[in-house]
Amino acid sequence: MKIREKLKNMNFEKRRLPVSSRITQQTLINIVTIIVGSFLFAIGVNTFMIAGNLGEGGVTGLAVILYYAFDISPAISNFLMNAVLLVVGFKFLSRRSMYYTIVVVILTSLFLWLTEDWQIQTDQILINTVFGGLFVGLGIGLVIRIGATTAGTTILARLVNKYMDINVSYALLFFDLVVITIGLTVMTLEQVLLTVIALYIGMKVMDFIIEGMNPKKAITIISDHPDRLGKMINSEIRRGVTIMEGRGFYTQADKDILYVIINKNQLPRVKRLIKHYDENAFVVVHDVNSVLGNYFI
The missing domain is CATH 3.30.70.120 (Alpha-Beta Plaits)
Structure with missing residues (x-):
């Protein structure tokens, strides 16, 4: 309890780093969190989801579909599609969130490239489903927890919310379902249904990371x-x-x-x-x- 109270009383937002008076300790913590979250996300996609011939939601899901159909590296397609969406929707993000989101897009694409060959081959597809959803949800949860976004369909959801007055969460679900439906062109129905299970697990893990152990x-x-x-x-x-x-x-x-x-x-x-x-x-x-x-x- 004493350690918890000490951490609670430490104001990292106002503590400056010795090397630079403009950078706070909280900023450094946020950057480290983004790096860890982006790496875990890439592990989930490459090591488990793609290794099990499963899909994903959002822009990364489209990148996985392009990989299955045309053998295009998910790192390249993920970066290009997110870059376009950032240009289209930059005014819907705050300045701070925009900077962090740019870093997230670069890091996730970089880690997707570095971990392309990190694949676990197993006969138990549920291992890929469960751990893929676990790592993806953990990575996205860490990114969102510090106030950043993963770009992609999050920006599209905000556009839909602005011009069509549809809840952001429903818009995100709609885009994920569209991507999963497109996945039927390169995946079997069984693989698509397993992808839905992985997305559900990822959502629950993400909620746990964002809300904490005791909501x-x-x-x-x-x-x-x-x-x-x-x-x-x-x-x-x-x-x-x-x-x-x-x-x-x-x-x-x-x-x-x-x-x-x-x-x-x-x-x-x-x-x-x-x-x-x-x-x-x-x-x-x-x-x-x-x-x-x-x-x-």
């Missing part, structure tokens, strides 16, 4: 006994509670609304306690992607 939940509570519930959460769950003023539309009655952030593993206990103290309370549980600030421990 958070936000709870909104509307109760006739807000003080009683607030004291209960403070004393038994040991979490701070925010009270917001609200008013019912139909009754026009004023209500105090409780808002609290908890760890996911505390949710069952909180639900039981709320039901015990006020079984008529209206409770809404929200997913939380990240929690910033020093008020949550």
Whole structure:
């Protein structure tokens, strides 16, 4: 716990490197994370997915299809297609994210080239499926966690969101499904279905890396006994509670609304306690992607 508290109190964003006053320690950590993430991504694609004649989603998936069809190196096609997309969609990325994304595109293409011959041949295709999804999800998760993107269909998804008002995640899923469908021209139906399994595993691993080992939940509570519930959460769950003023539309009655952030593993206990103290309370549980600030421990 002491080590964790020390790391939490160290502000890497403001600590400058001795060799350069413009580069912070956090920037160096981000660059190292991008290198590791790009390398793991390349391992997942070459060592497991291509070795098992499986596909991928997004631009890398198109690069794999071109490799199967025309024997074009995925490193070259991945770089060229992502470069075009970066030119088209650069205005949809922040300046910081743009710089990191350019580095990610260069590194992933470089590592895809360096690891072209790193292939594990096995008769158990599930090994390629599981570990391919694991390494790809781990690599992408590390890249996204520090605020960068993997370019590719992420930029297309943002364009669709801007001009067609479609959720980014749904747009990403659509493009991945399109790429997988195109993969039927060079892969069997079995290989395509195994690719879908690998993508699902990669998504879950990516979520785990981004959210952490203990994701958070936000709870909104509307109760006739807000003080009683607030004291209960403070004393038994040991979490701070925010009270917001609200008013019912139909009754026009004023209500105090409780808002609290908890760890996911505390949710069952909180639900039981709320039901015990006020079984008529209206409770809404929200997913939380990240929690910033020093008020949550």
